[in-house]
Amino acid sequence: MSVQYVSAAELIDSDTESTSPFPLNMWYVAALSSELQDKPLPRTLLNNHIVFFRTADGKASALEDKCCHRSLPLSLGTVEESGIRCGYHGLLFNGDGKCIEIPGQDKVPRKALVSAYFICEQDHLIWIWFGDKNNQEPTCLPPSYPVHNAPEYLFGGDVYHYDAPYQLIHDNLLDLSHLGYVHLHTIGGNAKLHMTAETKVESDEKTVRVIRHMPDSVPPPTYSLAYPFTGKIDRWQEILFKISHLEIWTGAVDAGSDSLENPNRDGFHMKGFHGITPETETTCHYIWTMSTNPKNDPKETAKKVIEQTRLTFDEDKVVIEAQYKNMQSFKHNKMLDIHVDLAPNRARRIIETCLVLNSDVLEK
Amino acid sequence: MSVQYVSAAELIDSDTESTSPFPLNMWYVAALSSELQDKPLPRTLLNNHIVFFRTADGKASALEDKCCHRSLPLSLGTVEESGIRCGYHGLLFNGDGKCIEIPGQDKVPRKALVSAYFICEQDHLIWIWFGDKNNQEPTCLPPSYPVHNAPEYLFGGDVYHYDAPYQLIHDNLLDLSHLGYVHLHTIGGNAKLHMTAETKVESDEKTVRVIRHMPDSVPPPTYSLAYPFTGKIDRWQEILFKISHLEIWTGAVDAGSDSLENPNRDGFHMKGFHGITPETETTCHYIWTMSTNPKNDPKETAKKVIEQTRLTFDEDKVVIEAQYKNMQSFKHNKMLDIHVDLAPNRARRIIETCLVLNSDVLEK
Amino acid sequence: MSVQYVSAAELIDSDTESTSPFPLNMWYVAALSSELQDKPLPRTLLNNHIVFFRTADGKASALEDKCCHRSLPLSLGTVEESGIRCGYHGLLFNGDGKCIEIPGQDKVPRKALVSAYFICEQDHLIWIWFGDKNNQEPTCLPPSYPVHNAPEYLFGGDVYHYDAPYQLIHDNLLDLSHLGYVHLHTIGGNAKLHMTAETKVESDEKTVRVIRHMPDSVPPPTYSLAYPFTGKIDRWQEILFKISHLEIWTGAVDAGSDSLENPNRDGFHMKGFHGITPETETTCHYIWTMSTNPKNDPKETAKKVIEQTRLTFDEDKVVIEAQYKNMQSFKHNKMLDIHVDLAPNRARRIIETCLVLNSDVLEK
Known part of the structure; x- marks a missing residue:
């Protein structure tokens, strides 16, 4: 691990200011x-x-x-x-x-x-x-993401540039109910299923966690292809929002074969990593990887899973950029909340709190 | 006919305001x-x-x-x-x-x-x-344009997007003297003829009418092709400006065979419909149709007439967009009027009056 | 020679004002x-x-x-x-x-x-x-550039449009030390040589002159190709900045055969003319010619020299436009001077003085 330190205290000409519109530190x-x-x-x-x-x-x-x-x-x-x-x-x-x-x-x-x-x-x-104030040095180590180093996983990824502010991607990832409409032709499948699956939302000061379980359901084609399931499956989607990035863990075990509360459970896993880093107030970088552990023909299957992931991200990009462009076209953008907005709204509140901290620093 | 009514009195988030820079109601x-x-x-x-x-x-x-x-x-x-x-x-x-x-x-x-x-x-x-104020409901029916339903007419049309304010298209259509220069290679023909034909301009509070008669003249090629004229013809161009749209009626009868004052006169007709609807203050949509009643090989001739119309509209678009771009390049755009500007200027005064009405509404 | 005079005293609608951000008169x-x-x-x-x-x-x-x-x-x-x-x-x-x-x-x-x-x-x-104030008429004749008419010279040129302010091109031309880095693959050759050659800078109120002599050096390939040098050569680079344009004279004589102080010295000459005319505050036109007097296969050699000139100007354009774009990206652009900046900085001071004159005119 190599943390870079600046050679001199005088950091010249930095455009990072304490009034940053982004969470700092x-x-x-x-x-x-x-x-x-x-x-x-x-x-x-x-x-x-x-x-x-x-x-x-x-x-x-x-x-x-x-x-x-x-x-x-x-x-x-x-x-x-x-x-x-x-x-x-x-x-x-x-x-x-x-x-x-x-x-x-x-x-x-x-x-x-x-x-x-x-x-x-x-x-x-x-x-x-x-950091805030003259870009003070790190007060902690970066988050670890051991999945990229785990021998049982294969991963691939890419960097997408978005003409949209970073929080619109948070909204999108924290609410997978859009799968049935945006990803109709890729992973969407049954819109009703995604809209009605029981969803648990937990949050604290720095994270939001969304858990959705779909027990005893029929395995979708990709799952059957990748893994030797014997019949019906217990599926899950777990989304973990950590301000600068999200982890989305989806997968399944043979129905009844393991507890979905067991963090080390067996089965087929698709672990998505989503680094969402603002470029400016109105644009961002979306740095993603998809790690998976297929049993059948691992290399080919992983390739397919990553390619499918890419296709859905392409679809999201079209929707999110159109959404932002439309928000700019209208003077007023009063928004009506529906049932799917619980987790996205919690993430927005966490970021609001970070930004208040930024201005507090400035006042001192 | 189907007029749409909003379901609720509360019209949310409308960007139409009483301070509209466009004629309302x-x-x-x-x-x-x-x-x-x-x-x-x-x-x-x-x-x-x-x-x-x-x-x-x-x-x-x-x-x-x-x-x-x-x-x-x-x-x-x-x-x-x-x-x-x-x-x-x-x-x-x-x-x-x-x-x-x-x-x-x-x-x-x-x-x-x-x-x-x-x-x-x-x-x-x-x-x-x-409408003005919260988009109040219509106080009249839309203008009728029966030509599109008349069995003796064939019509076609298109929608053009202009990077220029709508009034520059009014100027262009109300002054056909530009035919000799802009449409040199299409319908222009004799520049002198278009510049010197006797022109009558009439106007009231809401319309401008331009009438040009070219009696006893040689039929241009398209006319001869489309209609069995026996020799020389009495031609006319009648332009009717109605704020949101214009009608341009050109055509000819055999010389001396009918009065050009008879609205139901026989002969060959080209009836242009020109809906010019602002998109923004600086851009507009030009929605046009051309209806015609050729006697010889009607379908083929109508197709040719519509195609020729399209070519001239393409030429106008180049000129008008270049004109507007140039007006933006210069800080000052004092303009010198010449003889052709009578009708365009009357149309501009009618629209000015509409805009004054808009601000009156606002003050109430 | 034909100087144009306006037909009337009233010059309408000029966008040239006394507050011009450019040297006038x-x-x-x-x-x-x-x-x-x-x-x-x-x-x-x-x-x-x-x-x-x-x-x-x-x-x-x-x-x-x-x-x-x-x-x-x-x-x-x-x-x-x-x-x-x-x-x-x-x-x-x-x-x-x-x-x-x-x-x-x-x-x-x-x-x-x-x-x-x-x-x-x-x-x-x-x-x-x-001119200043209502574009008053010329008070002198334009500079003469007889090289273009000299029978012993062949010349060619072009007009480049730059998305960068004109003074960044002055900087570039007055400091040929960049040859070793920007023109690595064309005329650059030995970076060290260009960086360390002895450089003399002279200036007065309206000009800056940079003289660099490289006596007793090995002729570069183009020189040998163009001219029948017998062995080592005495090379020179003379840059003359004249506010609206620059002349860059490079060339060589057989080592010891003539004085580099003799303005009519013999040998191989490449005389570059560089008209740099602002388009706007942030863009400019670069109008250049290259004149040369090759002895061997003159037409083909001149063609090659002009083509090589064009390639290096293409490289400069990439660098200068990227430089300007980057200057715009940063809020602060404090710049650190190094040894090569002497002549460019003098040119900047001459132009600053011109601009002060502009505002003096305004105040009167």
């Missing part, structure tokens, strides 16, 4: 580890324009994506053994943001530096910390 | 009847985002294009026998805007409704009423 | 002569929307690109023997901006005119004058 998902090869990766997160790169020793770094000399994006430059070199006049910066070479100039002034971000690569994910 | 053309088949039709008119749909009984409806639950455009949903169903969580709305089903929920709250618009389908056109 | 490059054939050429310069055209007598004219009747861009019209005719209602304007025909109308009112600009065609370039 937490780890967000910045990228999949697989995205970071030999090229710089530019990505804007919480209004910060950042370049990610991996030096020869395999270490990932994250710097403000702007050369301190003439403002060229460093992501247009080249990654070298000891850092990233600007593509205009060749200034070289190490992973701490310190300029370590100015071609043609003997002395490198102390002020030649760019902001560095605290990042941590763990479980095939690159996490980034956003 | 009148019928506008919303669509051609042929546009409304089994799919929802989204269209913004006078800043109102509306979805049009036709239920199984053939009845057309128009609702605010936003689900009252989470703001998805209803036009992304599906048309069912009894209404339109939202594509996110499946709420079903009837043609009056009342929600009649919330899947998975027993009770539909009284507030579950969207605004409905007064529309009327007549003469193969869908008309929509925009 | 000087000649800018408007176009290459070769751009002006039989079609109108629309171009926005210093926020002025202008149409350039060449009448039958070969004379170039520049008018405000907006018909005084209904604001259509005149550049959508047609060039005729005596002027340019509007494509809407056929108004005809001569090169002085005077309307000389309104079709269908006997009298042309005195106010029927559009602004004319002072231009001058010289050395295969079209120059345009921008």
